[in-house]
Amino acid sequence: MQDHPQNILVTGGAGFIGSSLIRYLLEKTTALVINLDALTYAGNLASLADIETHPSYRFVHGDINDASLLADILAKHRPSLIMHLAAESHVDRSISGAAEFIRTNVCGTYVLLDECLRFYRALTVSEKEQFRFVHISTDEVHGSLEREDAPFSESTRYAPRSPYSATKAASDHLVRAWYYTYGLPIIVSNCSNNYGPRHYPEKLIPLALMKMLHGENIPLYGNGTQIRDWLHVDDHCAALWEIACRGRIGESYIIGSGREICNRDLLQLLCSIMDELAPRADAACHQESIVSVTDRPGHDARYAIDATKLRSDLAWQPNIPLEEGLRTTVRWYLDHRAWWQPLWENQVARAL
Ligand SMILES: NC(=O)c1ccc[n+]([C@@H]2O[C@H](COP(=O)([O-])OP(=O)(O)OC[C@H]3O[C@@H](n4cnc5c(N)ncnc54)[C@H](O)[C@@H]3O)[C@@H](O)[C@H]2O)c1
Secondary structure, three states, rough: OOOOOOEEEEOOOOHHHHHHHHHHHHHHOEEEEEEEEEEOOOOOHHHHHHOOOOEEEEEEEEOOOHHHHHHHHHHHHOEEEEEOOOOOOOHHHHHOOOOOHHHHHHHHHHHHHHHHHHHHHHHHHHHHHHHHEEEEEEHHHOOOOOOOOOEEOOOEEEEEOOOHHHHHHHHHHHHHHHHHOOOOEEEEOOOOOOEOOOOOOOOOOHHHHHHHHHOOOOEEEEEOOEEEEEEHHHHHHHHHHHHHHHHHOOOOOEOOOOEEEEEHHHHHHHHHHHHHOOOOOOOOOHHHEEEEEEEOOOOEOOOOOOOOOHHHHHOOOOOOOHHHHHHHHHHHHHHHHHHHHHHHHHHHHHHH
């Protein structure tokens, strides 16, 4: 893309990554950013409170399955860039009920693609040259690696193993089909696990922080040997912007830090940061509270990322080392109790 987009439609912008991405776009560009979000349990307008009156920001409350709403938004704002993040994203929830995952991740992506294609076909030639549909997906579509396996790259086969990753894989295939069959200019990104501020407290890192802050045991699935590649959400947003502006149409880009760490070591690192920034009243180490719980069924053993293509083609590199990023994340949660308290109370109430 030669020109920076004038208007950008972000779906799922009230979620963890979407809210950081909108903040990033408003800082880096002069584009009008339209956020379409259904505000499910994971969508939180408090994550956007600091930019809600920004002159270049618009919020639309709605569902990506609503074709007529999508048509209205596209006709009114005429975006040249779509960044599609709206999804059901929590693996455990997909195991206890996959229907919403299929409805949003698969059917919703289909409805969005179809409306975007209708809109794209009516553009002028020069408008078509500028138009991009960036589909934000996950490395989990590639399934699970053994310790000796090479990391995931763009050529790794798809082998999803959870209902969540299966629906994301299905959406990736739909997006590519709309490129090969209808010529919609798409790019797919597949990122590793993100962490950072405004992460819903059901996910590993914020859940562990909440447990520590409430003096409760910190659950660790199985023996904690599952290996992940953690990337700070701001590094992910920077990668997405490079991909949107300079990525090649029809291609995919895998995104990750290249830093592998198992869940047990990650929690221990988090505990040591908490020992320093929020010591326990009894002066004991937080890691004494880590307890092994029954493992998630089909839990993927290892994800690892080879982001050579993104690094060499688009000169992207992660800027936030894990230790530093975890420390600023912990600091953020300590300083933003008002953000997480209602979510935590809701989650605790749900578990009763
Ligand atoms: N979190 C990660 O580590 C990670 C890593 C790689 C890729 N991804 C992908 O990035 C995207 C965003 O992830 P996240 O962690 O921010 O998710 P999230 O669960 O925090 O946010 C999802 C957002 O989508 C909205 N949404 C859900 N269904 C919708 C619908 N039908 N219509 C409109 N909006 C709807 C929710 O209200 C919420 O604001 C997802 O597509 C996810 O698969 C996430």
